[in-house]
Amino acid sequence: MSKLSYWKSVVLAIVLIAPLTTACGKTVGETIDDTTITTRVKTAMLNDPTVGGLRIDVDTFKGVVTLSGRVKSQAEKDQAIAVARKISGVTDVKDALQVIPEGQ
Numbered sequence: 001m002s003k004l005s006y007w008k009s010v011v012l013a014i015v016l017i018a019p020l021t022t023a024c025g026k027t028v029g030e031t032i033d034d035t036t037i038t039t040r041v042k043t044a045m046l047n048d049p050t051v052g053g054l055r056i057d058v059d060t061f062k063g064v065v066t067l068s069g070r071v072k073s074q075a076e077k078d079q080a081i082a083v084a085r086k087i088s089g090v091t092d093v094k095d096a097l098q099v100i101p102e103g104q
Helices: 003-025 028-047 074-085
Strands: 056-061 064-071 092-099
Touching: 028 056, 028 064, 028 074, 064 074, 074 092
Parallel strands: 064 092
Antiparallel strands: 056 064
């Protein structure tokens, strides 16, 4: 392999790999981990009868879970946060939930 071909191959490899490691500031592995965490949190909320999991959105970035949406009471909000904190891989939980009593 000539020196020029070698360097072309190296540059091509860097160009192809760079977007995978810089997309949204996360590596491919971190993206997969965040997706797994999001899925586990959402599943746990759907399986908890005291939490309205369908009304709560879950987003994860580098292990930090953000909960947003509407809940019926402070108790439901507290339970949703507690459920998220119990999930393996969650480093922190940010609360953007709105308490809106039923009927409003």
